[in-house]
Amino acid sequence: MKEFDLQELEVATDGFSPSRIVGKGSHGSVYRGILKDGNHVAIKKQSLGLQKLGDNTKLENEARILSSLHPHPCLINLLGISYDSFGNKILVTEYMPNGTLHEILHLSAMPLSWPKRVEFAIHIAKGVGFIHESDPSIVHRDIKSANVLVDKNWKAKVADFGLAIREDELNVPAGTIGYLDPGYTTPCKLSTKTDVFSYGVLLLELISSRKVIDVVESPASIVEWAVPLIQKGRMMEVVDKRVVLPQYTRRSIKQLLRMAARCLSPTEALRPCMPQILAILESSILSPVPRPLSINLIPEIILKILKSKKMRISGTCEDHDIRSKKMSKHTLPVREILIDLTLK
Known part of the structure; x- marks a missing residue:
């Protein structure tokens, strides 16, 4: 070094x-x-x-x-x-020029977009998962938004390892109120699931932009506020109201909130491990979202339909066997194809 x-x-x-x-x-x-x-x-x-x-x-x-x-x-x-x-x-x-995630969530006038929130959740899960997979496992013990820094490319990184210890080391329980696992009361209770609980709190904070402990709210604890809403199926009430959400994001939001609730389970064994969390984030939440159909793709789609029916196109264009002719938007206007199909 x-x-x-x-x-x-x-x-x-x-x-x-x-x-x-x-x-x-x-x-x-x-x-x-x-x-x-x-x-x-x-x-x-x-x-x-x-x-x-x-x-x-x-x-x-x-x-x-x-x-x-x-x-x-x-x-x-x-x-x-x-x-x-x-x-x-x-x-x-x-040096991380974009500061902490806490500052971005609570001090910035511009709310984070939903895709960026999911991206940050993945970055944090990867970082925490990496230290958990070391031998022996390292437990951070202070996962919170103030300890997540954002670089110039808007990539989140886990920081501040002042309280981190290896899982086989005994130490006095430590952490930050609001994020701290209530089950971590003695040194022998330390495990990687301690970080999973804190990660679940951080997910709620990331989704809602609500402070983890806010004395002007009732209840003051983000966990006591959000988890009952999730359990009642009122999950969209947890989401930051400043963010405009397309309809297709609802499924991923609900899935992410259910996972956050699992992370916060009082029963440690019911909490997912970080690889499981990351797998859910990457496979389900970030699955490709269907894009609006481009007008330039319509001729190709119609061609496939006609091929499957072995139909022929007539009208303003010369008759050709569709099975042997390659269509392009320049030689076969979409309007003419639609009109021709309508007349047949």
Whole structure:
């Protein structure tokens, strides 16, 4: 792993200027940096208070987990590390110019289209599924919209592995209220299905654009609000009202909401695993949608019908055996074909 010189990172961030901060968390801040080669990077650094305390556990853990994984297009890419003046680790990752999914869902005036929401759901499922399939499995423990970053090509990537641990490691239960699996109460309860529960909450948030915990709503919890609606078959009431939905999307929306409800099952064994979720997303939800029939395709379709009936075309065009003549819109106008069929 590349080790960056601290001075280079200070220059890249204008001395870690507050104007360069693009994100904040309990562990510290993330700065946008421009390296001397012109590349934009994100630099994650401990807060001053934690630096003095020497509490660098989250960044140390994130570096440990990410460096153990092969690069994946749906996970944030760790470019290297550095150390501050107290000896605490600094992380350098790829820069994601479109911010977090949380910002896009709750702060943007322009709502996401339905296809983009499904695409993001797939990206996240691929990223989470990848870490679950490592040996031993890695559990992220903090799947939420604020930990999903979006790159310049509008591809979503799972980030912030500060709480991630391997499934065979014991640790105090951790996560974010609203996304946290209520069954994860002791270290021995940890499993990949813990992330599946959080993913189910994130799906509801992605579909509805409602905050996971919103004290101005009743009920305040997105799970307590959405799951009863899904169970009663009132699934379209969960969908973001700002999004215009063609009729053909209703089936995929309902299927996605049913899957979200399965992810949120109190019984862990009833929750699907990430490969199953991804299979449903890719095979059913993203199945090709019939497009409106192009007028240019009508002659070809009519030709096939006539061939099957062994009919002949007459009228303004010379009689030809349809079985031996190749039709084109230039030699056989659609209007003439329709008129001819009507007269026969």
